[in-house]
Amino acid sequence: MSEALLIFTFSPVQSFIAEARRTGDLYAGSRILAELAAAAACSIGDQGGKVVYPQSAAGGDMPNKLVALVPQASAASIGRQAEAAVHDRWRGLAAEGLDGLVHLGATRPDGTWQAIWERQTAPGYLWQCFWAAAELGDGGYAEAYRRASATVDAVKHSRLFPQAVEQGEKDSLSGKREALHLENQSGRRYWREVAGLPTVTGALLRKDGRERLDAIGVVKRFGNLYSDRKFLSVSSIAAAPFLAAARPRLSPYRDAVERLLGETLYRVSDDAIWPYDGDLLFEDTLTRQRLFASYGAMVDPDELRAARAALNNLYEVMHSKKVAPPCPYYAVIKLDGDDMGERISACLREKEAEAAHRRFSQSLAAFSSRVAQVTKGHRACRVYNGGDDVLALTPATAAIPFVSALAEEFRSHVGATASAGIALAHHLSPLDAALEAANEAERLAKGVPGKAAICVGLLRRSGEHVFVRSSQRALAEPLARVLQLFSSDVLSGRLAYEVCQAAYALPEPGAELTAELKRLLLRHSQGKVGEDLALQLNAWAESLPEPEPGLFGSRVEELGQWLVLARFLASQGGEDAT
Structure with a gap:
């Protein structure tokens, strides 16, 4: 039986993942993509295909491009069935999202709501599949791969984009699609009511009602692949090192938070010591406005002052242990x-x-x-x-x-x-x-x-947005060294900015830059650091790529910005580190 090489892929990918307001959206989006790819791979395998790429990996995700060897006589049928499998799995995921929303007590959909839902979850509205098969002829596997790949690329570049009318208020994730709503109710009001349900925590929707979702957002946010306990918020990720160090001393502040927020406080983990979101470890969260927006809490002013005092006391205790605030x-x-x-x-x-x-x-x-x-x-x-x-x-x-x-x-x-x-x-x-x-x-x-x-x-x-580049090999030792020197306050933060200023007169690395770096290092370390680090930094500057138009005027300026970044990290993100 002759064989053909089948290449199968689908889109969108990057834009679908990027439609996210919180890390749970990001996580759910990536899981959805992996589920759709797995459905296509299973369909190909069930019809006698042998997947060449990807190979199964424990803990890894299925990429959206598949390469398989299939029977030549049924190649077209296998491609169509793989496409159908993608759409079938999407319909299943959409049904799970709808069930999750209704289960939490949202108002049952009416005709207007249902029409938006069916349009936005219909096959072909979001997902487009592309596939091509080439027979393994005299050119063998290599030639078949090239022909199938070229055909898929040609189809992708000549595809027709479906037209859909998206009226009314737009959703919060994409900003492009119509938010779900009832016939005589705006999207803003509908989602404010959903956010106000006692079963809907701030981990699912902002309690101030400022988030509106379309059908695709509901699949991400209310489906089985989304869970506020599966993926930490960005606040929790940022605060993780501080939380790890402060765990033995958290109980007084935890008690104050529980008194402050009461029933509006929700858990994001089963951690007995700190089961709450990391945003509560930042002082700027402890305002009446932020607590209402995130938790729907109308807090008592005295309890708020007590919680702020408890957090500042925790900061002071950790400072005595040489641990900075998060x-x-x-x-x-x-x-x-x-x-x-x-x-x-x-x-x-x-x-x-x-x-x-x-x-x-x-x-x-x-x-x-x-x-x-x-x-x-x-x-x-x-x-x-x-x-x-x-x-x-x-x-x-x-x-x-x-x-x-x-x-x-x-x-x-x-x-x-x-x-x-x-x-x-x-x-x-x-x-x-x-x-x-x-x-x-x-x-x-x-x-x-x-x-x-x-x-x-x-x-x-x-x-201010700044981008800096380097080869991994060149930055490893000098960056680690300056981070340690900044962290231990051996080097003044002013060094980084003076190197940036020196770049105007000395735009290229060399002997003159090394001499200037030595002078600056001696000045900003009270004589503790000198020539060896100057030579190391000059060598790093020499290894940096040529300036990218619109980024930096010289490699020395980019070196200075690397030092600014090092000082920023050493100061735990202090905005005005000097």
């Missing part, structure tokens, strides 16, 4: 293998192309199976890892060590390098802005010659 910043991380297209091309050039592609697929699966373990060691929250892609969130100070550990695992299992974009964002800033910055940082990292690079985007709440 850093208000967290990291969004996107890691991606370098030159994966060329890696596949190399497989196709081998005599046994199919076997080579399978080995490559197995190496990616081996990496994916290790991501969860690396995640645990860095207090990271894994959103997605499939193939060579990883999307995760970490506390701000854990981001670069986490990326370095992931990149080493990738090199060890795949034999290739990986690059990463990191966005450091304030826990009160919009999540979608952090995701967009992480995408941009990944793009900039991929532009570094030779790759194996990191780009960090710092999104200060004051509005």
Whole structure:
């Protein structure tokens, strides 16, 4: 029986994940994508297909691109059935979301509500599938792969976009689709009533009623894949290092919070010591406005003052233990293998192309199976890892060590390098802005010659956004050293800004820059640090990529901004670290 090579994929992916206002949306979106891909893979396997990519990985997610060998005679039928499986699974997920919303006590849908729901969850409204099959002829596996891949690309670029009229108030996740509502009720009022239900906690909807969802948002937020206990909020992620250090001394503040919020306080975990959201570990949460918006609580002024006093006392106790208040910043991380297209091309050039592609697929699966373990060691929250892609969130100070550990695992299992974009964002800033910055940082990292690079985007709440790039190898030692010197107050924070100023006169690394760095280091360390670090920083500057238009005027300026970032991290995200 002759065989054909089938390539199957679907979209949207990145834009679907990015429609998120909270980490639970992000997590649910990635799970939905994995569920749809798994449905397609199962359908192909059930009809006699043999999946070449991806190989199964314990703990990994199914990517949205599948490569399989299928019987030539039934290739078209298998492709159509895989597409039907994607839509069937989506209908099942949509039904779960609707059941979850109704189960919580939301008003039963009327005709207007149902019409919006059916339009937005219909097959073809959101998901588009693309597939092509090529017979394994004289050119074998490699030629069939090239032909099928070219056909899929051509179909994707010539696809028709479905037109849909989206009237009325728009949803909060995408900002583009009509929010669900009843016939004689606005979307704003409908969702305010849902948020006010006693069964709906602030972990599901803001209690001030400012969130409105469309059908796709309901599938994410109220389906079985979403759970306020499965994925930490960005506030909890940012506060995780402080929480770990403060656990033995939390009980007085926990008691004060429980008195303050009473029945409006909801649990996000089964942790007996601190089962609540990390936003309550930040002083700026303890205002009447914030507590009403997040918890729907009308708090007693005396209890509020008592809670603030208890939190400040906790800060003072931890300060005596040399532990700073929680850093208000967290990291969004996107890691991606370098030159994966060329890696596949190399497989196709081998005599046994199919076997080579399978080995490559197995190496990616081996990496994916290790991501969860690396995640645990860095207090990271894994959103997605499939193939060579990883999307995760970490506390701000854990981001670069986490990326370095992931990149080493990738090199060890795949034999290739990986690059990463990191966005450091304030826990009160919009999540979608952090995701967009992480995408941009990944793009900039991929532009570094030779790759194996990191780009960090710092999104200060004051509005300033700065991106810095470096190869992973070049930054490891000097960054670790200056972080330690800033953290121990051996180096003054002014050093970083004076290096930035020096870049105007000394834009290129070399002997003159080394001399100036030595002078600045001696001045800002009271003579404790000098020539050896100056040489190390100059070497780091020499290794930095050529300036990216619109980012920096010189490599020395970018070095200065790396030092600013190091000081920022050492000061736990202090906005005015000097």
